[in-house]
Amino acid sequence: MMDDEMKKMWSEMDGTPYDSMAGILRPRIHSDVPSFIDVPVAYEASDLEGLDVGFIGLPFEGWIHPAPMQWPTSGARPADPDVLEGRSGAWDAPDYIRKCAVHYSICTSGGFCPEVAGDFRICDHITMADYRNVEFDPWDVEDFSKKAIEKVADIVKGGAIPLIFGGDHSISYPPVRAISDNSDGEIGIILFDGHYDNMYGGDAPFPEKNAVTRLNSGNQFYKIFDTCKAHPKNMVVIGVKGGAANMMSWHEMAVKLGYTIFTNEDVEDLGIKEVMRQAIAVATKDTDKVYCSLDVxxxxxxSFPAQKYPDPFGIPARDIRTALRILSRETNLCGFDMVCLGPAYDNRNDGGQTAAKLYIEILKGLAYRKAYGITTHGPE
Ligand SMILES: [Mn+2]
Known part of the structure; x- marks a missing residue:
């Protein structure tokens, strides 16, 4: 039984399990899908004003492989982890990651992070909302892109940093475009990807609106450099590797454009902290801010079994976590997306939970900057 002294300590403790929340019932974005870590739901642009962070789902996947021969039906493909080729379903990732974040609800913890400090809670320093998912015609990438740019622009215009749940990798274009159109200054880009995604994405010499030149998960960076205040000289790619679906022509173009490249083996050899030091120096040189995209x-x-082209010896999730911590603490991070996670191929929610935790790592970094008043834009 508790003695009187203990009861007194308990009763004087600051806060209840719900002390950081506006309400008690879990906020939901639709049906049984909670908002990410139970932050308030934003229904319209005005709900986002003055916030620090706006979550948004871009559940678009354009590059869908035909069902494998063993299921020659036109219906939904069974989720079978043995399928290695064409593992689609990234359109489900936004809701999946939200569901997998259930343990991190701010209702119970306020985002308490004893690894930062014994009195550090994310919710004491930053304000957040979940702007739900963008709705669009799933067969019309231009419709998706237009609506995604508008919705992410709502977040940016409200002054918040968009943290985006993809989708396949085509979804990186609308956020960068929205940030570029609604803020001043150049954007540096740090991309974690097994591939360069370096396809041609302009109109000529392919004037037809075909699958090659329309926005897709291989030409999104062409479109970014073509239309946004971002330059390849501030582009850093981390984690490229041989094997699954990477092409030499993509590498040649990356070198020609002046990308800074770190392969998976560079990360092993240099260590992620040194890679990030160099990456931040490149991405922040003569830019105002840094956008980060993580292709799982x-x-x-x-750590992420639910990849479209599962390929061993990628960067360990722990290194990604360290990288995102450094990035969110030491740069003027203006947006982040995570893409190409196909929930049907996850291993008992492991990848979904890892994904959720990586978003929280960014929140932690942003809260850290606010709490300790850090204004550096990265090491010189
Ligand atoms: Mn990619």
């Missing part, structure tokens, strides 16, 4: 195929399939 940069990571080892042990």
């Amino acid at each position: 195929d940069a990571c080892d399939p042990i």
